[in-house]
Amino acid sequence: MTVLTSPVRSKKIVINKTWCKGCGICAALCSGVLIIDSSGKAAVVNAAQCTACGKCITHCPDFAISIRED
Amino acid sequence: MQGNAERYLNKERLPHIWCPGCGNGIVLGALIRAFDKMGVDQDKTVVISGIGCSSRASGYLDFNSMHTTHGRALAFATGIKLARPEINVFVLMGDGDASAIGGNHLIHAARRNIDITTVIFNNSIYGMTGGQYSPLTPRDCRATTAPYGTVERPFDLAGLAQAAGATYVGRATTYHTGLLTRLIISGACHKGFSVIEAVTACPVSFGRRNEMGSGHEMLMWQKEHGVPVEKAKHLTPEEMKDKFIIGELHKSVAPEYTEIYGQLIKKAQCSYKGE
Numbered sequence: 001m002t003v004l005t006s007p008v009r010s011k012k013i014v015i016n017k018t019w020c021k022g023c024g025i026c027a028a029l030c031s032g033v034l035i036i037d038s039s040g041k042a043a044v045v046n047a048a049q050c051t052a053c054g055k056c057i058t059h060c061p062d063f064a065i066s067i068r069e070d
Numbered sequence: 071m072q073g074n075a076e077r078y079l080n081k082e083r084l085p086h087i088w089c090p091g092c093g094n095g096i097v098l099g100a101l102i103r104a105f106d107k108m109g110v111d112q113d114k115t116v117v118i119s120g121i122g123c124s125s126r127a128s129g130y131l132d133f134n135s136m137h138t139t140h141g142r143a144l145a146f147a148t149g150i151k152l153a154r155p156e157i158n159v160f161v162l163m164g165d166g167d168a169s170a171i172g173g174n175h176l177i178h179a180a181r182r183n184i185d186i187t188t189v190i191f192n193n194s195i196y197g198m199t200g201g202q203y204s205p206l207t208p209r210d211c212r213a214t215t216a217p218y219g220t221v222e223r224p225f226d227l228a229g230l231a232q233a234a235g236a237t238y239v240g241r242a243t244t245y246h247t248g249l250l251t252r253l254i255i256s257g258a259c260h261k262g263f264s265v266i267e268a269v270t271a272c273p274v275s276f277g278r279r280n281e282m283g284s285g286h287e288m289l290m291w292q293k294e295h296g297v298p299v300e301k302a303k304h305l306t307p308e309e310m311k312d313k314f315i316i317g318e319l320h321k322s323v324a325p326e327y328t329e330i331y332g333q334l335i336k337k338a339q340c341s342y343k344g345e
Contacts, residue, residue: 021091022090023090028284029286058099058247061095062085
């Protein structure tokens, strides 16, 4: 699991790399925060821009993304 | 993941078998969030599915569930609901499962208005068996069995369910996940047969053959082509060409099957006892 912190809201975007299939839906919906990295899985690149809107969670077909409060 | 809703997932069976970008997981996510918002009791709920990619969904849920024969999920569900009317019964089917192999079960469950909530994953194709066209594949779209495009007209599944007697009908897409969750909740709370059509993407078997791009691009297609009911009222037929209406499409009140059946049993018992 990769855990990165969004300092703005003290929320953590958590990506379950075991479940992620790297479809890229999250990265396309939220290109400022998420990418598909060289391993072919979703990764957080800019946690500070995350507004915790939850769109990546509801549109992830693999249940691989969650946002947790600190 | 899905916060409290994740308690409804059978996490031991994840990751699921669906392809990268497949919308079935998005529909399943909307479903478990609906369960969470309703506070569904797992011990008083049964989830039943048929055959196909989408019907794998019941196996990823932590419920008493049945993965039944092709097209027959509603037949099994009808039996369970009649035997135990107090149980919440949810049925998950694909477009081919519901409208072709199980088309008869669909129209007769609708005609009976039995209190079952049915979520139909409409990806416009038979994905698991290799991309054959289904009764919901749009005209002129390509499939392995229609390399030059289908010549058949597709069913309007929501219209079919309504015409057959379903008393709650809604449609949403995997882009409009909030709407999908709301419709599932409304359908489950409705007394009678509820059909929720979830328009979902199959990037591998349908999207690729029809040059619709990746899972994300198909999601954007849904955003652009799904028109909310209220907005659609103000659009001309020309503006609605190639688009489809999403939202609550039909709601009515009619006698529910298990209630009438229960009354009949009481009447027959009284008659037998000579009361």
